[in-house]
Amino acid sequence: MSNPVIRVENISKQYRIGVKQTRPDTLRDLVNAGVQRAGRLFKQGAHGGDESRDYIWALRDISFEVEQGQVLGIVGRNGAGKSTLLKILSRVTDPTLGFGEIHGRVGSLLEVGTGFHPELSGRENIYLNGAILGMRREEIDRKFDEIVAFSEVGKFIDTPVKRFSSGMYLRLAFAVAAHLEPEILVVDEVLAVGDAEFQQKCLGKMSDVAQEGRTVLFVSHNMSAILRLTQETIVLDQGKLVMRAPTPQAVDHYLNMGLTKQGERYWDQAVHEEKAPAFIPVALRVLNPAGEVVDTVNAAEGFSIELEYQLTMDITGLRVGIYMMTTRGEFVFTSFDTDDPQYYEKYTIRTPGRYFSRCTIPPDLMNEGRYVLGVNASVYRIQRYFQDDKALTFTVDATGAPGMQWPEPRLGPVRPKLAWTIGEVEK
């Protein structure tokens, strides 16, 4: 790989966090503090004071390269440093340490509509926003009609944008930004807003951009958008780059981060929102056929899932169930302990006490992969007692599953053993 368009080495960014300010007791303290502040004002340059406890590292030693035409995803939790990284790459702020080199103009879509003024008309805002984003006047003139068409605001183009609906406002803003032609496009969470149809349109525009050979950095919490638009993704966690991998792998890693992995999940008994909850979850476990708590189960052997909980009062019509999801958030199935009418009758009222609800996943059902378990305890249409969508993750191993004579991975979360019949059609 010869010519990276973006190369950053050991980029770090330190932020000053709010200095704890003690309240001045007297007017003299106040004046002294004022004098100190005034003194600091002149001494302080870009580097500020030196009390390290007032600082946090928002980014630490980030190094990576991006090739021409690559669409790189960036994922991480809130506060992981994604936005800071994009701000550094788009030169809004400088790194505290490290250096980087970018070949080409960087156009950023860090929140569309930057610089829009509510008092100005749609037309005026297109020019203003275009100039702010680095477009030349003739360039805007040339693309004006295209922008208006894309935004679908049509005849409202000469109305002040403060009278626009939020959807129109957003479409116009995105339309301007989408017509930028930088070599490198930085996109942050623009898809989080707008209706589904418009989101679709935005995604389409973005893949066009990528196909034109421009380099795109795409930050999103929307994993399906990341999976669709990027081939490779970096994962940030607490300011560090923890992984760079092909997108599906990176997304799996990101979704698994911070989740328990031992095959068992205990809920802290001390923490409850209500004072006296009726339903108290105790533990969720994945068990192999031998009844051992395991992180990895074998698809060919089957396994069971058990939720242990405590009831503090009578509950009528309670149902306790699990959701099984892939790490990308696709549902595999939902099942409740009183699905069976027999149990539904038997457990109409559950009295206070400690219970378990266990379900068995039959052999030869699941495909290999990592799965997320969600838990729900509720009375249908009356009350939800407990819900945790990401209670536990576990791995399914496919050794011995149907079709293992071919080592290729099989698509889909299930890999059932189905009854096939092969015969010759009679002539």
Add this chain to the structure above:
Amino acid sequence: MENKGHNNDPVPVIHLRPAKGWLGINFKELWRYRELIFFLTWRDIKVRYKQAVLGITWAVLQPILTVLILTVIFGVLLRTPSQGLPYPLFALSALLPWQLFATALQRSSISLVGNANLITKIYFPRLAIPLSTVFAALVDFAVSLIVLFVVMIYYQHYPGINTLWLPLIILLALLTALAVGLWLSALNVQYRDVQHMVPFIIQVWMYASPIVYPIETIPEGTWRLLYGLNPMVGVIQGFRWALLGTAQPDLTMLISIGVVVVLLVSGLYYFRRMEKTFADIV
């Protein structure tokens, strides 16, 4: 740092590194962003008079009303000497450059904070922001000049050859506003106290400038020279001289120019130094 605005240029290379000290003003880059400066100026003017029934007429009304008040108090009641000129003309000829300065100063000092949403999201030379507010003030000034010309015709005071100096004197007023505006806008990013101080600063500064009283009120010699440390003294003195033919600018003017240069260079320095941190602390 290269970042070209149009597509036919060779691909620029941008370096990202920690901010360090005095980086110099990148005039080339500023020039490339001239359209942005233009649009920001245009926005300031446009927005200011939107939804005002009288619109840009306010730029004319404001000096007229102020001069009326000053004339009644200082001209009629206090009988302040006015260098042999009719008091309204005397006051107006100082009020215009003063309002240019005051408007530019007031707007530029809050400009960075007012545009925080831009600064935290998009890169462009930060100087574009205070610069555009100063230019916007110039538009108001140009409109209000009409008032001055009407009043001059009314008093049959016709401008002479010295009027040619006017652009330079206006430039001096703008540079003064820019110099102080750079300091205050950069300080205001970190210390919002500044924006509370600015109206007070402007008020004091106004009475420290020869607007309602003639410069001769200040005794000649050392006092007059010290007085010249206020750059607006030179501006107003020059403005009256160029248009109305009052006493020619003297050493005071040179001192004023010197002060502006010092303020401007240090202001640019301070601004550049703080520029890199604006996005983090604004």
